[in-house]
Amino acid sequence: MNLLLRNLGFRVIQWLNFIGRSGYFFVQMVVKSSWYRGFTQDVYKQIYQLGFQSLGIITVSALFIGLVLSLQGIHTLEKFGALSQLGPMIALSILREMGPVISALLFSGRACSALTAEIGLLKASDQLDALKMMGIDPIVRVIIPRFWSGVIGLPLLNILFCAVAIVGGYWYCTHQMMLDSGMFWANTQNAVSWELDIKNGIIKSIVFAVLLLWIALYQGLNCTPTANGISKATTRTVVLGALCVLGSDFILTALMIGDW
Amino acid sequence: MLKQRQEWIYSAVGLFVVLSGLALVFLIFQVSGVKYVHKMKTYDVYANFNDIGGLRVHAPVTISGVRIGEVASIRLDPNALSAKVTLRLERSQQIPFDDINARILTEGLLGANYISIIPGFDNPNGEHPFLSSGDMIAKTQDAMILENLIGQLLFNAKK
Numbered sequence: 002m003n004l005l006l007r008n009l010g011f012r013v014i015q016w017l018n019f020i021g022r023s024g025y026f027f028v029q030m031v032v033k034s035s036w037y038r039g040f041t042q043d044v045y046k047q048i049y050q051l052g053f054q055s056l057g058i059i060t061v062s063a064l065f066i067g068l069v070l071s072l073q074g075i076h077t078l079e080k081f082g083a084l085s086q087l088g089p090m091i092a093l094s095i096l097r098e099m100g101p102v103i104s105a106l107l108f109s110g111r112a113c114s115a116l117t118a119e120i121g122l123l124k125a126s127d128q129l130d131a132l133k134m135m136g137i138d139p140i141v142r143v144i145i146p147r148f149w150s151g152v153i154g155l156p157l158l159n160i161l162f163c164a165v166a167i168v169g170g171y172w173y174c175t176h177q178m179m180l181d182s183g184m185f186w187a188n189t190q191n192a193v194s195w196e197l198d199i200k201n202g203i204i205k206s207i208v209f210a211v212l213l214l215w216i217a218l219y220q221g222l223n224c225t226p227t228a229n230g231i232s233k234a235t236t237r238t239v240v241l242g243a244l245c246v247l248g249s250d251f252i253l254t255a256l257m258i259g260d261w
Numbered sequence: 262m263l264k265q266r267q268e269w270i271y272s273a274v275g276l277f278v279v280l281s282g283l284a285l286v287f288l289i290f291q292v293s294g295v296k297y298v299h300k301m302k303t304y305d306v307y308a309n310f311n312d313i314g315g316l317r318v319h320a321p322v323t324i325s326g327v328r329i330g331e332v333a334s335i336r337l338d339p340n341a342l343s344a345k346v347t348l349r350l351e352r353s354q355q356i357p358f359d360d361i362n363a364r365i366l367t368e369g370l371l372g373a374n375y376i377s378i379i380p381g382f383d384n385p386n387g388e389h390p391f392l393s394s395g396d397m398i399a400k401t402q403d404a405m406i407l408e409n410l411i412g413q414l415l416f417n418a419k420k
Contacts (some may be wrong), residue, residue, distance in 0.1 A: 070410025
């Protein structure tokens with residue numbers, strides 16, 4: 002009994018320690034951003050790796066999501082004779098939910114896991130310590146360019162995801178199901194607003210990007226520098242990332258839904 | 262070799278940003294349909310309705326089905342306890358004022374509500390020939406509420 006309590010207490014203290022350390026890491030990351038001088042090529046290289054190289058998976062999955070939504074929508078709306086509402090259904094569900102959330106989940110699997118593994122390996126091969134010995138702060142040199150390029154990259158990917166998915170859904174229901182394209186766009190334009198739908202989607206995506214990058218970089222920097230430790234940290238990045246994205250999505254939606 | 266790779270990274274990032282910019286333009290203009298990029302000259306008129314049904318701000322205002330403006334705001338008139346709707350109309354079209362009439366209609370059976378204005382008599386020599394800023398449209402017809410209609414039908418059927 003005593004041992005059980007002691008274990009429980011240890012776990013709680015460990016958890017609180019984790020929260021505190023990750024919060025401190027985040028504050029450090031934000032504050033030291035103003036110290037960041039030069040190295041703009043790093044940011045470019047990271048946007049290339051995190052953003053450009055994710056284009057393939059993002060656009061292809063967006064296309065399929067659009068097609069599936071269109072197919073499901075036709076099947077369901079046909080029963081009510083409400084096929085004219087297909088365009089709004091596709092556009093709103095993608096702009097409000099699917100776009101930000103799915104692009105964030107894909108980004109977490111495609112880019113954030115790689116970041117954790119990369120930084121973990123830098124740590125395991127003592128390169129971060131080498132930077133410290135040269136008087137270079139690894140947070141400034143290694144972490145910050147990755148953080149900001151991710152925060153820039155994910156919203157851009159989200160915009161592309163939404164556009165490709167809507168075009169995919171449009172293509173399917175007009176060219177395959179022979180629905181009227183004028184009706185599709187007219188009803189969509191009536192239902193979608195820039196302020197409430199597109200801008201809120203982009204805000205969601207920025208919040209997800211900050212959360213995902215924070216988790217990925219923290220896990221990479223604080224992993225146990227062994228093969229096993231790096232693999233565990235990578236797993237944690239993806240699992241925690243998905244949980245945080247979906248959880249914060251609920252909160253953000255609850256905040257935004259008042260205006261809809 | 263290294264230089265070439267750096268150049269490729271620049272172009273790739275450029276391509277990435279240009280693509281997302283184009284996607285954003287597509288979302289704004291094709292999907293959300295921002296119609297008034299620059300402010301058109303408009304004027305406000307008012308109309309009181311006893312029941313606006315599902316009318317929303319930004320709903321279209323039409324004459325003969327052609328869009329001439331939108332609903333700018335909906336408030337509860339504190340004296341009459343009816344809905345005071347502000348209509349923002351384009352200045353380009355003059356609308357005869359005598360006996361003008363505004364109705365709340367529905368697009369199709371399940372569509373959104375909009376306001377249809379039926380212009381009055383053409384009376385260019387009258388005191389107040391055309392609708393102008395700040396006018397109140399006196400004759401209005403409320404939104405059709407399906408429940409009321411069904412209730413009335415049942416009431417009549419019983420008789």
